[in-house]
Amino acid sequence: MSDKIIFHQYEISPFSEKVRIIFGIKGIEWHAVDQPVIMPKPDLVCLTGGYRKIPVMQIGADIYCDSQIIVRELERRFPTTALPDGNGLGAALGFWTDREVFQANVAITFGSIGEHVDESFKKDREALSGRSFNTDEMKQAVPIMLEQMRAHLAMLESQLADGRKFLLGDKPGLTDASAYYNIWFARAANPDGGDLFDSFKAVQAWELRVRNIGHGTRHEMSTEDAIAIAKDATSTAYEQEDPHEPNGLKPGMAVQVMADDYGRDPIAGTLVSSSASQIAIRRSDDRVGEVVVHFPRAGFWVLPG
Template structure:
């Protein structure tokens, strides 16, 4: 097995998606902690300017975007497959991420908006081209909670037949896509924060997802990751 390096930071929901994927596979991997905001001096030389989180490194090969990273993880270690139900699994994962991520982030940030440092707000505003406005997030909270309530309700009903995960007995890409949204709300607003407290099956599923863990993690410096990339030959 090749050495797997993940460039990430702890509070990133997209990084949590990949960390749990490592847990599903039981993989060993090296963790490189990167800054939440720019500058990211040891990441930019690897990615050619791509600033998002996370980034997967295999020697001199760099993979950006979590969908691409998940495909690479499956290629490296095919069993168990992350998407044992191609087609329906892809569609469910796409829906979960596209429908739930934005309201989950707004709900999560609305609960901690007053704690966010000014440089973080400025960084996100510059990157998105929109104001990072805590007051607007708080004002939008009732609407965003209603959005999540509908989506969380669908997920809860999908679990009504007693299945452990969204498509059966094994966690896969739909679970990862849904879980990183739930995880962000729970991390910032509380384990049973509204509207999660209304859905007991979804909460039990989230506990099962958390119990998967992150595989076998070790720490690596960003400088060492750069040295590994320089010494390696791209695939």
């Protein structure tokens, strides 16, 4: 059975860059499956049951939705290269980088390049967020959001002020990957973005160090091959009841899982296991057979199926 790390992604995806850097830090060999930037994504949602966001990791018939659970699973499978902050504060700081910093970043980036963005992309992101993608309004918000972004960058600059190589010390970790992808995306999506980063000298030196970590060993894979691997494989997840579940969730129950922010499409399945950090549900699809789809608990809602 295949235990290849299959990574459904696209190049300009910020959250994919976060995980690609984790692959680099941990020295992981992985297979990139490129997925579309906008819907429809038939070769992704057949695996996830409706989750459309990127990235998604697949190992055989186990599907991991959201960078949070992807990093957690990589930490579980590759303990000899454990990150200094893989599951504790690094995961908590992800809520700062992935929500607060990322939203300011997106507002600045699309407020600045909005007129060059395709109509089809705007319509897609309106459906994703439930909010209008109004480039004039975004443009007006840029000055205020620049102040926010500058304030967040100043926090990174202070953290690095004692000359440390990475945010938590000598070794790079999840906090570095999470902070870095925001800067990477701002530069990649808007190369003429001006001088926002110029006054942050320690951040710039650190950015270079993180970039130089690279992405581990990357191979390419087609969507057809990824789907065939899922179809041939059997999930390695096993049923486990959590006695501390606050609302009585048990293996075998029909549930729906959905993100609490954007891309809130509910994914229906039968509960396999749950804990404070993860929930796994079993589902099947004609093209991929039976798979187990894994989500983090923080930032996801579980509803009766």
